[in-house]
Amino acid sequence: MTQQEQLKMFRTMLEQRVAELTFATRRRDAIVIEKSADELERRLGAAARELAVRALEGETAKLREARAALRRIHDGSYGTCLECGDEISPKRLKALPAAECCIVCQEARDLGQSELPVAA
Numbered sequence: 001m002t003q004q005e006q007l008k009m010f011r012t013m014l015e016q017r018v019a020e021l022t023f024a025t026r027r028r029d030a031i032v033i034e035k036s037a038d039e040l041e042r043r044l045g046a047a048a049r050e051l052a053v054r055a056l057e058g059e060t061a062k063l064r065e066a067r068a069a070l071r072r073i074h075d076g077s078y079g080t081c082l083e084c085g086d087e088i089s090p091k092r093l094k095a096l097p098a099a100e101c102c103i104v105c106q107e108a109r110d111l112g113q114s115e116l117p118v119a120a
Helices: 003-026 039-075 090-095 103-110
Strands: none
Touching (some): 003 039, 003 090
8 A cells, every 4th residue: 555545544534533523522411410309319410420521521632633633644744753753653553543653652651751761
């Protein structure tokens, strides 16, 4: 598969993801507050709303990531690690099309390190 074909494939995947997440973030029925005289029902409702809010926050974050990846495709920087500038492996991009970092830099981010680990 040529690089142009791969890029087109990733663009299509990301556009589909954006459409799915856009639809998902519009569904906010679970956040509606219903009045209840029963204390247990109020607490259960509050817990359900909290879960719905967290799910919505997660979907919104994924939507931002997918849109950012589409912008990188548009500006020609897609597939380049934002931390170190190396190429992100096509295998990683197939698994996670919105990836903005190579696996080494992502692991460093996940560990809370601001810089790449120094080889000994």
